[in-house]
Amino acid sequence: MYDLAAPFFLLLLPLPFLALRLLPPRDPAEGALRLPEGIAAEAAPVQAARRWRGPRRGLAWLAWIGLVLALAGPVRLEPTRDTRATGRDIMLALDMSGSMLTEDFDLDGAPVSRLDAVKRVAGRFVTERPGDRIGLVLFGDRAYVAAPLTWDLAAVGRAIEEAGVGVTGRSTAIAEGLGLALKRIIAADGRARVIVLLSDGRDTANRLDATGVARLAAEHGVRIHTIALGPADLESQPSDREAVDTATLRAIAEASGGKGYRVRGTADLVAMAADLDRIEPNPSGRPPVLVPRPLWPWPAALALLAAAALGALPLLRLPRLRRGFRAESPA
Numbered sequence: 001m002y003d004l005a006a007p008f009f010l011l012l013l014p015l016p017f018l019a020l021r022l023l024p025p026r027d028p029a030e031g032a033l034r035l036p037e038g039i040a041a042e043a044a045p046v047q048a049a050r051r052w053r054g055p056r057r058g059l060a061w062l063a064w065i066g067l068v069l070a071l072a073g074p075v076r077l078e079p080t081r082d083t084r085a086t087g088r089d090i091m092l093a094l095d096m097s098g099s100m101l102t103e104d105f106d107l108d109g110a111p112v113s114r115l116d117a118v119k120r121v122a123g124r125f126v127t128e129r130p131g132d133r134i135g136l137v138l139f140g141d142r143a144y145v146a147a148p149l150t151w152d153l154a155a156v157g158r159a160i161e162e163a164g165v166g167v168t169g170r171s172t173a174i175a176e177g178l179g180l181a182l183k184r185i186i187a188a189d190g191r192a193r194v195i196v197l198l199s200d201g202r203d204t205a206n207r208l209d210a211t212g213v214a215r216l217a218a219e220h221g222v223r224i225h226t227i228a229l230g231p232a233d234l235e236s237q238p239s240d241r242e243a244v245d246t247a248t249l250r251a252i253a254e255a256s257g258g259k260g261y262r263v264r265g266t267a268d269l270v271a272m273a274a275d276l277d278r279i280e281p282n283p284s285g286r287p288p289v290l291v292p293r294p295l296w297p298w299p300a301a302l303a304l305l306a307a308a309a310l311g312a313l314p315l316l317r318l319p320r321l322r323r324g325f326r327a328e329s330p331a
Contacts, residue, residue: 003074092160
């Protein structure tokens with residue numbers, strides 16, 4: 001698709017034609033050079049002028065049209081994915097406790113550990129959020145910032161891939177992880193701030209109240225969405241040591257105005273991602289924008305070449321004049 005940035009310049013196209021029609025004719029030049037008859041006949045200025053009149057006019061019009069088109073600013077509109085910032089800051093809080101090594105998760109029909117499932121879910125989430133600023137907090141017995149809020153989603157993805165259990169201890173300090181994520185996201189200047197917590201939901205550190213952190217987040221306008229990973233939960237299987245505490249994660253989400261998700265396998269993962277994109281609109285789902293690519297150098301170059309050729313036309317008559325002078329010199 002093509003367009004003009006300043007189409008009103010096209011109104012200048014008929015200007016030379018109007019000047020030729022409306023302006024009075026130019027007075028003939030006086031003081032012509034007197035030449036011997038032989039030289040004058042050989043030079044044939046009148047015939048030469050008539051012979052070059054057509055090419056001169058064509059080149060002049062070509063230079064003028066190229067100049068006007070360059071001023072009009074032709075552009076080619078190329079569809080490009082809209083990656084403009086949405087003003088949304090998202091902090092991911094990932095559980096790196098020892099229980100995340102339990103291989104009780106079904107992903108794409110194959111048994112994997114909860115850690116691998118967390119990495120798959122978080123990595124997919126990050127890659128599908130171009131235009132948002134994303135950070136990463138890892139927590140086990142303690143919490144630390146693995147990636148600050150950044151537009152570099154590839155760096156966040158690498159931090160997720162390199163995360164491992166045991167770096168920060170093998171306990172599950174959910175409240176500390178949420179607290180650190182909340183501290184970083186409050187300090188940012190984003191208008192929409194979100195925390196996404198992925199965990200098995202069993203806070204074994206018990207140093208802080210996770211729901212209290214969620215209520216504090218709500219006071220600062222920060223929503224927390226929780227994702228509980230694992231096939232079993234404490235509500236239905238309270239005796240299972242590896243069961244997911246979905247009630248705690250759901251309470252955290254509700255206290256902050258967010259939403260809690262239960263993910264047992266691939267189908268739940270797809271449904272969660274679609275619903276989360278609906279709640280926190282994904283900028284990659286926007287229709288493509290048309291980015292203008294300037295094309296004015298092409299008509300400008302055409303105008304320059306035509307003007308150069310127009311200036312070179314008189315030089316083509318010099319050899320003929322020189323032959324005339326040599327023909328008359330013996331006389």
